Amino acid sequence: MxxxxxxxxxxxxxxxxxxxxxxxxxxxxxxxxxxxxxxxxxxxxxxxxxxxxxKGVPTTRKSPGRPAAAKGAAKPARQVAPKYRHPDTGDTWTGRGKPPRWLVAAEASGAERDSFLIKD
Incomplete structure (x- = not known):
């Protein structure tokens, strides 16, 4: 060839x-x-x-058969006030999701989670 x-x-x-x-x-x-x-x-x-x-009317659809505001569209994240604070570093945690390393380490060394609660 x-x-x-x-x-x-x-x-x-x-x-x-x-x-x-x-x-x-x-x-x-x-x-x-x-x-x-x-x-x-x-x-x-x-x-x-x-x-x-x-006027800029779209000439093509990005997703056939689905409206522009499709189900499962991302919603803006809401700010959540911190619930726990590390006394030395000032690091905070809202109490949602996986606990931060500093809190896990403190609990492993015997500290109570409630001792890190932010008191207003």
């Missing part, structure tokens, strides 16, 4: 690009017909389309 040269590869790329463009043009016709049909069915004018495009 002969070694492929840069020029041969460029020629092959050009042929594939031309073929892709030809397929794209053929596939556009049914899409255009569908758009025209929808415009007729809903009495949409070209001016309305131009205004929608000018």
């Amino acid at each position: 002969p070694k492929e040269t840069y020029l041969a590869l460029q020629a092959q790329i050009k042929r594939l690009q031309d073929k892709a463009e030809s397929v794209r043009v053929k596939q556009r016709q049914p899409v255009i017909a569908s758009i025209v049909r929808s415009m007729h069915d809903y009495s949409i004018t070209l001016d309305e389309l131009k205004n929608a495009i000018a």
Whole structure:
């Protein structure tokens, strides 16, 4: 098998690009017909389309079949006041999630968790 040269590869790329463009043009016709049909069915004018495009109406959906505010969308995190404080370093912990190392080490050495409670 002969070694492929840069020029041969460029020629092959050009042929594939031309073929892709030809397929794209053929596939556009049914899409255009569908758009025209929808415009007729809903009495949409070209001016309305131009205004929608000018206002930045999205032209594609990012996730087919799902609304913009999809289920499971991240909610802003709420701030939780610290519940425990290390007396020497001032490190704090809210009491949520995994306990910090300083608290685990203090408990391992015999300290009570309640002794680190922040008293207002």
